[in-house]
Amino acid sequence: MKLNLLKSMPVVLAGLFIGSVAQAQEPVTSTTKFRTWSVGVNAGALTPLSPLGGKNDFSNNKTSFGYGLYVKKQFTPYFSLRLDGVRGKLKGDNSEAYDSGLINNSPVRAFDTQLSYSGSLSAVVNMFNIDMFKKEDALQLFVSAGAGLAGYKPTITTAAGSSLYAGDKNIKELIIPVGVGAKFKLTDAVNLDLGWTINFVDGDNLDGVYKGTSNDKYNYAYAGLEYALGSGKQLAFHNPVALTYDEAVKAKQTADALKGDLDAQKAENAKLRSEMNDLLKDTDGDGVADKLDKCPGTPAGTVVDGSGCPLVVTKVTEKVIVTEADRAVVKEAIKNLEFDLGKATIRSKSFASLNRVAALLVEKNFSLKLAGHTDNTGSKALNLRLSKERAESVKAYLVSQGANASRIEATGYGMGQPIATNKTAAGRQQNRRVEFTIY
Known part of the structure; x- marks a missing residue:
């Protein structure tokens, strides 16, 4: 043994x-x-x-x-x-x-x-x-x-x-x-x-x-x-x-909280889209939103003024001359233009320089092309829609200040035409813009 x-x-x-x-x-x-x-x-x-x-x-x-x-x-x-x-x-x-x-x-x-x-x-x-x-x-x-x-x-x-x-x-x-x-x-x-x-x-x-x-x-x-x-x-x-077990419970509680925040954000985005659609709605297609249109129901192709009423146009052939001073007014407006984050709402600090652009359009009868651009944050479809809505928002504001809606073209290009890298915060800030071209 x-x-x-x-x-x-x-x-x-x-x-x-x-x-x-x-x-x-x-x-x-x-x-x-x-x-x-x-x-x-x-x-x-x-x-x-x-x-x-x-x-x-x-x-x-x-x-x-x-x-x-x-x-x-x-x-x-x-x-x-x-x-x-x-x-x-x-x-x-x-x-x-x-x-x-x-x-x-x-x-x-x-x-x-x-x-x-x-x-x-x-x-x-x-x-x-x-x-x-x-x-x-x-x-x-x-x-x-x-x-x-x-x-x-x-x-x-x-x-x-x-x-x-x-x-x-x-x-x-x-x-x-x-x-x-x-x-x-x-x-x-x-x-x-x-x-x-x-x-x-x-x-x-x-x-x-x-x-x-x-x-x-x-x-x-x-x-x-x-x-x-x-x-x-x-x-x-x-x-x-x-x-x-406790860590699993906490992880589930965190996930539920994040899901609740996501659902709330989705609801807020849906509300903002609905409000933007109401703001930009143009039933008669004359380029003036219904909320600003004083002559609703104008026939298609009718030239209207900033209030949506028919405009008697005398065809005059004249040479349009854009001066450096005119370009400076537009450049200043671009520089001061700001929107609420993720929205097409123009901030009030941008109104003064936009008012000068509207006055310039009225005074010299210029045509204006608005091109909205975004960075690459978010989906392609979302960025395309947001860039279009921001360009339309600028147009609606200029028209409300007396500019001729028929002479303003608003286009959204989304994230397809960056002017800087999207890999840095500064570059993305430059890519979120609305370009003004007068002619």
């Missing part, structure tokens, strides 16, 4: 290492600072038997006081490594019969073993959080397994009443501890620790009697306190499942 346990050690240690690496790969998505180191003290009952089967060398195994301490490193909410040390006594005798009724006729009447030390390194796995939707729990159930070394001194009492000692030196044997437990969080730094560990000894001399038929074993049931070192929350009670 001893040989089989020694052969199994590389497998046990490899399992601990692989488990720690696999668990450590689980990311903790919270920015909260965690406590990962802790120390614990405990005390409880040591008993030289196991409920998992196997015949004991003594028929009456007694419970004795034991105590221990440990240091633990928490790698993830589910996995940690724990270094334990335990001391105490193990006692038993043959004063009672076995459960089967058989009497132990061994020449040894009793034993008293001093457990000088028991040191082991175990992998501890937290089974689950009691409440999967709570980011931090107060109760953890765990299992553990590991390997270590025990040093002990057995003393036996013969049937004749004499005592025999194992000697001054400790007997050293490999142990395999397997345990279960529950941990209750009392504060951010203190936990109540309840546990039960079965220690399988790689030898048959823990009780001072060697029969060679089975290895000895002993239990340690304990209660104690664990102190988490550092500051912040304890990583062992952190629940990444609940944290992920």
Whole structure:
């Protein structure tokens, strides 16, 4: 049996290492600072038997006081490594019969073993959080397994009443501890620790009697306190499942809010388009919007004035001369022309320079071509419509100031004729324009 346990050690240690690496790969998505180191003290009952089967060398195994301490490193909410040390006594005798009724006729009447030390390194796995939707729990159930070394001194009492000692030196044997437990969080730094560990000894001399038929074993049931070192929350009670759930809920709430904003913007755009269509509506097609047309229903092809009324035109052939001063008036209007963002509404600061252009058109009877342009932000269809609406908006304003609608041509070119790069804010600003050409 001893040989089989020694052969199994590389497998046990490899399992601990692989488990720690696999668990450590689980990311903790919270920015909260965690406590990962802790120390614990405990005390409880040591008993030289196991409920998992196997015949004991003594028929009456007694419970004795034991105590221990440990240091633990928490790698993830589910996995940690724990270094334990335990001391105490193990006692038993043959004063009672076995459960089967058989009497132990061994020449040894009793034993008293001093457990000088028991040191082991175990992998501890937290089974689950009691409440999967709570980011931090107060109760953890765990299992553990590991390997270590025990040093002990057995003393036996013969049937004749004499005592025999194992000697001054400790007997050293490999142990395999397997345990279960529950941990209750009392504060951010203190936990109540309840546990039960079965220690399988790689030898048959823990009780001072060697029969060679089975290895000895002993239990340690304990209660104690664990102190988490550092500051912040304890990583062992952190629940990444609940944290992920909260993040998913927040992401959905953000998406719903963005969708609501988008729907509101769509409704606002639809309202603006309706208002613009009403503003530019020209039922009789004379170039004057219905809202400004004082003579609605003029026949097609009728030359009208700025108010939409028929204009008596005397055909006079004259040479149209555009001076530098005229071009300066137009240039100033272009420079000062501004619209509301994403709309065809002219801002009031542009009215003064537009009024001078209207006066120039009336005074010299010039013709004017308005060409609307946009940058490449948005769809092609949207930009084409917006550029057309802005050019028409300028025309409607000039006509309202007395300019001849039939001499003003408004065209939208969208984003197809940029004069600067659309890769910079300054370039896009230059591309959003309405060009004036007088002739």
